[in-house]
Amino acid sequence: MKFEEVKLEELHTEEFINRKTEEISSMVGDGLAVNALSGGVDSSVVTMLAHRALGDRLKSYFIDSGLMRAGEPEHIVGLFKKLGVRVENIDAKKQFFGALKGKTDPEEKREAITQTFYPIVFARLAKKSGATYVFQGTNYTDIEETVAGIKRQHNIIEQLGIDPQEAYGYKIIEPLIQLRKPAIRVIAEALGLPAEIYNRPPFPGPALAARVIGEVTPERVKTVRKATQIVEALLCDTNAFQYLAILHQDRVTGIRNGKRDYGMQIEVRCWDSEDAKTGRPTALPHDILIRLAERITSEVPGVVSVTYNITPKPPSTIEAV
Ligand code: XMP
Numbered sequence: 001m002k003f004e005e006v007k008l009e010e011l012h013t014e015e016f017i018n019r020k021t022e023e024i025s026s027m028v029g030d031g032l033a034v035n036a037l038s039g040g041v042d043s044s045v046v047t048m049l050a051h052r053a054l055g056d057r058l059k060s061y062f063i064d065s066g067l068m069r070a071g072e073p074e075h076i077v078g079l080f081k082k083l084g085v086r087v088e089n090i091d092a093k094k095q096f097f098g099a100l101k102g103k104t105d106p107e108e109k110r111e112a113i114t115q116t117f118y119p120i121v122f123a124r125l126a127k128k129s130g131a132t133y134v135f136q137g138t139n140y141t142d143i144e145e146t147v148a149g150i151k152r153q154h155n156i157i158e159q160l161g162i163d164p165q166e167a168y169g170y171k172i173i174e175p176l177i178q179l180r181k182p183a184i185r186v187i188a189e190a191l192g193l194p195a196e197i198y199n200r201p202p203f204p205g206p207a208l209a210a211r212v213i214g215e216v217t218p219e220r221v222k223t224v225r226k227a228t229q230i231v232e233a234l235l236c237d238t239n240a241f242q243y244l245a246i247l248h249q250d251r252v253t254g255i256r257n258g259k260r261d262y263g264m265q266i267e268v269r270c271w272d273s274e275d276a277k278t279g280r281p282t283a284l285p286h287d288i289l290i291r292l293a294e295r296i297t298s299e300v301p302g303v304v305s306v307t308y309n310i311t312p313k314p315p316s317t318i319e320a321v
Helices: 013-028 041-057 072-082 093-100 105-130 141-148 163-168 181-190 205-213 218-237 286-299
Strands: 033-036 058-064 087-093 133-135 172-173 241-245 253-256 259-272 303-309
Touching: 013 041, 013 172, 013 181, 033 041, 033 105, 041 058, 041 133, 058 072, 058 105, 072 087, 093 105, 093 181, 105 163, 105 241, 163 172, 205 218, 205 241, 205 253, 205 286, 218 286, 259 286, 286 303
Parallel strands: 033 058, 033 133, 058 087, 133 172, 259 303
Antiparallel strands: 241 259, 253 259
């Protein structure tokens, strides 16, 4: 790999922040840059660093792909407003659902998301605002897993041999490429981001699309979104590394109101992990598991079965797609 990892033990927080701010200023010069904020710790740190370096010459956008969790676009835009960073919400639901239509293969779905983010949504935003740079929160683990051929993280471009300048008309700046998550959380806190952001469980770039097996339609995302809300509410006090709901493609026979109901299945995953490279299923108390099943089957229309994944990573991965 072209980049050396900066390990948590070797990280000098203030020095890193100052160095990155200077690097960004000198790269962008008098130009303009755009940045897509998702509210995850990586993109939040990138937003703050770029805002420090560029002020008004940075345009930050929240891309509403239609794949985010309940209330997320408004919440994140509001949170950054309080921090003095103006973020514009861009409704790109049609583009994303259009690109995902009819696709069931995991890599094809990831590719559809990449092909919507870069050449369509980002390129339009860069063009509209006259920016020549786009920021991205790619981290060391994303690169490692993509290069190893495990999963194509949606934000990997140059490492796959694509020149963004040639392909899309802008350059990409990736200030966090040498860091893993624990180090990024330390930087987030030092930059004044709230605990809600720096302690945030990881959330994948393809968002809820990484948790829908089979075709990603607005209806199916609605189902997994509702289940996610319940899983997050019941598991947020567990101290687990990450917890999520997955919508399966296969249906199973259930019973509702004394009648056969051929319904949907939700799988719950809850992980103990340090850096997402490996993971173990959290030993959740039985009563929490039962509560998850009760709430999901009664509050998410059409779901008749809830399972808990007991497989470690590897051979599982954290997300399903
Ligand atoms: P996996 O599923 O690869 O996830 O074991 C490792 C960690 O990365 C987070 N994450 C992503 N996962 N595609 C993914 O599959 C992405 O684009 C992505 N971005 C972040 C994932 O949630 C887990 O913490």
